[in-house]
Amino acid sequence: MVTAQSEVASQYNVIGTRPIRHDGVDKVTGAAQYGADLQLPGMLYGRVLRSPHAHARIVSIDTSKAAALEGVKSVITNADFPRASDDVIDTGEGSAQLNWLLDNVIASDKALYKGHAIAAVAAVDHHIAEDAIELIEVEYELLPPVLDVRDAMLDTAPKLHDGLKTGEMDGSKSDGDSNTASHLRFAKGDMEAGFADADVVIEREFVTSMAHQGYIEPHNGTAYWRADGTLDVWTSTQGSFVVRDSVAPLVQLSPSQVKVTPMEIGGGFGGKIPVYLEPLAAILSRNTGRPVQLTMNREEVLLATGPTSGTYMRVKMGAKRDGTLTAGEVYLAFEAGAYPGSPVGAGAMCALAPYDIPNQVIDGYDVVVNKPKTAAYRAPGAPQAEFATEAVINELAEQLQIDPLELRLQNAAVEGASRADGFTYGVIGNVECMQAAQDSSHWNSELAGPNQGRGVAQGFWFNIGFESSAYAQVNGDGTVPLVLGSTDIGGTRASIAMQLAETLGISAEEVRPHVVDTNSVGYTQVTGGSRTTFAGGWAAYECAMDIRRQMAERAAQIWEVDAAEVEYGDDAVIRGPADDEGNERSFGFKELAGQLAASGGHIVGRADVNKTSSGPAFATHIVDVEVDPDTGKVDVLRYTAVQDAGTAIHPAYVEGQMQGGAAQGIGMALNEEYYYDESGDLKNASLLDYRMPTALDLPMIEPIIVEVPNPGHPYGVRGVGEVPIIPPAPAIQAAIADAVGLRMNELPISPRAILEATLPEEG
Amino acid sequence: MTTQTSHIVVNTTINGEPTVFLANERDSLLEALRDRIGLTGAKEGCNNGNCGACCVNLDGRIVNSCLVMAAEVEGSEVRTVEGLADGDQLSPLQNAFLEEAALQCGICTPGFLVAAEALLEQNPDPSEHEIRYWLAGNLCRCTGYDKIIRAVQLAAGQGQD
Numbered sequence: 017m018v019t020a021q022s023e024v025a026s027q028y029n030v031i032g033t034r035p036i037r038h039d040g041v042d043k044v045t046g047a048a049q050y051g052a053d054l055q056l057p058g059m060l061y062g063r064v065l066r067s068p069h070a071h072a073r074i075v076s077i078d079t080s081k082a083a084a085l086e087g088v089k090s091v092i093t094n095a096d097f098p099r100a101s102d103d104v105i106d107t108g109e110g111s112a113q114l115n116w117l118l119d120n121v122i123a124s125d126k127a128l129y130k131g132h133a134i135a136a137v138a139a140v141d142h143h144i145a146e147d148a149i150e151l152i153e154v155e156y157e158l159l160p161p162v163l164d165v166r167d168a169m170l171d172t173a174p175k176l177h178d179g180l181k182t183g184e185m186d187g188s189k190s191d192g193d194s195n196t197a198s199h200l201r202f203a204k205g206d207m208e209a210g211f212a213d214a215d216v217v218i219e220r221e222f223v224t225s226m227a228h229q230g231y232i233e234p235h236n237g238t239a240y241w242r243a244d245g246t247l248d249v250w251t252s253t254q255g256s257f258v259v260r261d262s263v264a265p266l267v268q269l270s271p272s273q274v275k276v277t278p279m280e281i282g283g284g285f286g287g288k289i290p291v292y293l294e295p296l297a298a299i300l301s302r303n304t305g306r307p308v309q310l311t312m313n314r315e316e317v318l319l320a321t322g323p324t325s326g327t328y329m330r331v332k333m334g335a336k337r338d339g340t341l342t343a344g345e346v347y348l349a350f351e352a353g354a355y356p357g358s359p360v361g362a363g364a365m366c367a368l369a370p371y372d373i374p375n376q377v378i379d380g381y382d383v384v385v386n387k388p389k390t391a392a393y394r395a396p397g398a399p400q401a402e403f404a405t406e407a408v409i410n411e412l413a414e415q416l417q418i419d420p421l422e423l424r425l426q427n428a429a430v431e432g433a434s435r436a437d438g439f440t441y442g443v444i445g446n447v448e449c450m451q452a453a454q455d456s457s458h459w460n461s462e463l464a465g466p467n468q469g470r471g472v473a474q475g476f477w478f479n480i481g482f483e484s485s486a487y488a489q490v491n492g493d494g495t496v497p498l499v500l501g502s503t504d505i506g507g508t509r510a511s512i513a514m515q516l517a518e519t520l521g522i523s524a525e526e527v528r529p530h531v532v533d534t535n536s537v538g539y540t541q542v543t544g545g546s547r548t549t550f551a552g553g554w555a556a557y558e559c560a561m562d563i564r565r566q567m568a569e570r571a572a573q574i575w576e577v578d579a580a581e582v583e584y585g586d587d588a589v590i591r592g593p594a595d596d597e598g599n600e601r602s603f604g605f606k607e608l609a610g611q612l613a614a615s616g617g618h619i620v621g622r623a624d625v626n627k628t629s630s631g632p633a634f635a636t637h638i639v640d641v642e643v644d645p646d647t648g649k650v651d652v653l654r655y656t657a658v659q660d661a662g663t664a665i666h667p668a669y670v671e672g673q674m675q676g677g678a679a680q681g682i683g684m685a686l687n688e689e690y691y692y693d694e695s696g697d698l699k700n701a702s703l704l705d706y707r708m709p710t711a712l713d714l715p716m717i718e719p720i721i722v723e724v725p726n727p728g729h730p731y732g733v734r735g736v737g738e739v740p741i742i743p744p745a746p747a748i749q750a751a752i753a754d755a756v757g758l759r760m761n762e763l764p765i766s767p768r769a770i771l772e773a774t775l776p777e778e779g
Numbered sequence: 780m781t782t783q784t785s786h787i788v789v790n791t792t793i794n795g796e797p798t799v800f801l802a803n804e805r806d807s808l809l810e811a812l813r814d815r816i817g818l819t820g821a822k823e824g825c826n827n828g829n830c831g832a833c834c835v836n837l838d839g840r841i842v843n844s845c846l847v848m849a850a851e852v853e854g855s856e857v858r859t860v861e862g863l864a865d866g867d868q869l870s871p872l873q874n875a876f877l878e879e880a881a882l883q884c885g886i887c888t889p890g891f892l893v894a895a896e897a898l899l900e901q902n903p904d905p906s907e908h909e910i911r912y913w914l915a916g917n918l919c920r921c922t923g924y925d926k927i928i929r930a931v932q933l934a935a936g937q938g939q940d
Contacts, residue, residue: 034880036877036878037880039885040877040882041869043882043885043888044860044863044873044877044882044885044888044892045820045860045861045863045864045869045873046818046819046820046821046859046860046889048885049819050819050822050886052813052822052823053819055814055817142810142814143784143803143805229920230920231884231886231920232822232830232884232886232887232918232919232920233822233824233832233884233886234823280884280885280886281884282822282824282884282885282886282887283883283884283920283921284884285920311823313823313825313826314824314825314826314827314829314830505883505884505921506883506884506921507883668879668926669880669883671880671925671926672880672883672923672925673883675922675925676883676920676921676923677923679920679922679923679924702825702827702829703824703827703829703918708918708920709923710911710916710918710924711910711911711912711914711917711919711924711927712911712912712915714911714923714924716907716925716928717923717925
């Protein structure tokens with residue numbers, strides 16, 4: 017493995033190295049405690065009854081037989097919850113309107129998708145809980161389901177919500193009820209002039225299926241409602257504070273009465289930000305006085321959580337003969353699922369983001385359908401929107417007979433370029449990624465056989481900052497426990513601890529990171545938005561600077577000199593003025609740490625940061641595929657992922673994000689889809705039929721890390737988690753076109769889709 | 780109303796320790812390991828044999844413990860992720876997973892370790908394709924498998940060229 021230090025890393029001692037993650041031993045020995053591993057004395061097991069129908073009015077629910085079953089301690093429905101307001105809460109990578117959030121947790125008057133929670137039970141044993149939900153009798157009045165975004169937007173479509181109007185950006189609302197919850201538009205320039213300038217104009221339609229985040233750990237939630245009115249929640253979540261602030265209003269407690277302990281989390285990718293089970297566990301616990309644990313099975317995960325939006329999209333782009341892009345028109349209709357809140361806004365901002373195009377109009381529509389409420393999924397909205405725009409860029413390159421990377425370089429957004437939504441870029445690595453791809457051995461290699469093709473695509477994602485907090489104390493032996501609020505999905509204990517270590521001048525191993533509950537650390541936003549290493553690292557930096565200041569003050573006190581004369585060096589040596597005899601005075605970090613207790617007490621550093629200077633991330637992916645003309649199966653032969661990480665704090669985990677994101681994007685491109693029948697029944701709600709890539713489906717994914725440090729971060733961090741899921745689908749679509757001449761504009765490009773496109777129709 | 784369930788005494792050996800437990804007749808081996816015995820290293824990812832997160836070694840064979848009834852393991856030897864390390868000495872495979880950063884969230888890791896250990900017992904020098912084929916029953920959603928494959932190669936004495 018290549019572990020040579022990068023040019024950026026060479027200025028640091030800890031950053032850019034590959035220490036073993038602090039939580040590693042627990043995770044290879046089975047000792048790590050995930051949400052479902054928690055067992056509490058007297059704990060009850062819960063189970064959820066779910067709607068078998070995609071759209072139905074709930075006429076009545078009779079829980080009496082279930083409640084009478086021996087071992088059942090409580091049965092609840094929506095009626096057991098206080099009425100929720102229409103206030104909107106911030107959930108990190110999105111927002112949630114409380115009454116819709118509650119309705120999604122447990123249906124009130126209507127079931128809006130197959131799998132919608134209807135009732136929940138708590139019993140002494142999970143087998144009994146399973147039996148009990150079978151005994152709940154629900155009378156439904158079936159309503160016609162609306163399953164496709166285009167159908168849902170028709171005036172004649174059945175409406176999911178009474179009183180839902182289309183909101184415009186200026187605050188106006190449609191007169192009549194609609195399934196289109198909102199419309200947004202970003203525009204700049206003059207479209208008519210832009211297209212008039214073009215020598216070539218391409219307009220295409222695109223359709224993508226809903227796809228699931230596919231974390232291997234199902235959702236879980238455990239709650240204990242104490243007699244004093246305080247509530248403890250344990251859950252595998254990306255955001256313990258978001259869980260606290262979501263659960264509290266739904267059960268009419270103040271957030272200060274709720275303590276959320278984040279357990280280890282078995283993947284999230286955005287899908288473990290919303291609450292599903294935690295409010296149910298809370299009410300079941302209140303009713304029984306005992307801790308209650310709920311877990312989902314895989315079918316429930318696929319039916320009722322996640323996914324990302326299915327979409328219908330149109331893209332029209334114009335270019336001059338020399339390759340200059342003159343205009344881009346993008347129409348995005350995103351399925352929100354059963355309640356408003358698709359990521360269409362982010363998709364709209366990302367759609368043309370890698371390019372400097374003078375004339376743009378981007379329209380986005382957020383549309384409810386009788387499918388599960390969508391949740392954030394890795395760069396929410398961007399994989400769909402950029403699939404459509406990148407596919408058109410690749411087709412333009414072909415028509416103009418310009419190399420697709422050259423066309424991108426010619427039009428690349430650089431510092432000072434602005435998007436249609438008004439954002440102007442600072443220092444970005446867009447061009448650097450394209451150039452690194454051009455220089456890669458992959459791009460300069462030859463394809464080896466028939467039915468093989470190569471594709472390339474670019475990706476953009478914002479990355480976000482926001483609030484993070486850190487505490488650290490200095491132990492007498494010079495080790496530093498670091499207290500964090502960010503749940504560690506993929507090595508962030510290590511990447512944050514490394515930034516504390518770098519700042520203090522000690523080793524990564526001397527820092528001991530701990531993720532703690534909401535009462536034990538300052539407010540920390542979700543692990544999401546590629547923000548954790550950025551904002552958590554910044555908090556760690558500030559926390560370390562606080563320790564440096566206090567250590568210098570303590571040395572000054574011990575030496576009886578003015579603190580202004582003492583300096584904490586980057587080598588972790590604290591130096592003071594020479595003594596009366598002219599001898600240099602200094603403390604090593606450990607030496608001074610050992611004297612803290614006796615010289616006035618221990619030192620605790622702390623920081624709370626709330627930053628908005630996150631660094632945009634770009635990526636360029638190259639893929640080679642081979643298409644089997646007999647089966648329609650596409651094999652990925654070779655894959656290279658280039659990405660600007662800003663500064664790669666722990667390069668192995670940066671590579672891991674790039675490889676994992678690429679793998680999810682490959683799944684989205686080739687196999688993963690929500691397959692509904694006309695009644696709204698999801699026909700592939702298992703991991704056998706919802707086909708995620710296995711080890712056998714993928715080649716090695718070669719990561720090329722580009723480092724264009726973010727000037728808006730003490731160590732140049734940009735955030736790396738999300739952008740790698742964006743380029744795979746358009747790169748693969750282009751590779752298939754290169755291989756067999758088919759431009760497949762619907763995702764996934766499954767064997768069935770390829771066969772349908774190639775085989776003559778049966779007579 | 781009452782549910783009809785009975786309980787069964789099961790004698791088995793788990794990670795080398797003779798173990799007697801009381802199983803609900805409806806318990807899978809996975810449920811028994813986690814809920815009755817307190818070994819929560821094996822994880823439930825799908826409960827129908829598609830993800831491999833619950834992989835354990837049953838009498839030398841890799842099984843999805845969600846598909847084995849607890850009562851079936853009477854007289855058997857079961858090895859779980861908790862049995863891979865020798866006291867505080869991690870196995871070469873466990874060390875290789877840490878060195879190669881072969882896990883992100885870690886939920887699939889116990890299953891991968893148990894499955895990969897069985898591979899290396901049968902085939903100490905597997906090719907990349909053989910590793911991918913053997914591990915195709917274990918889903919990982921975080922890593923794209925690269926670093927897992929490299930970790931198995933490292934533990935097998937490869938990957939150090």
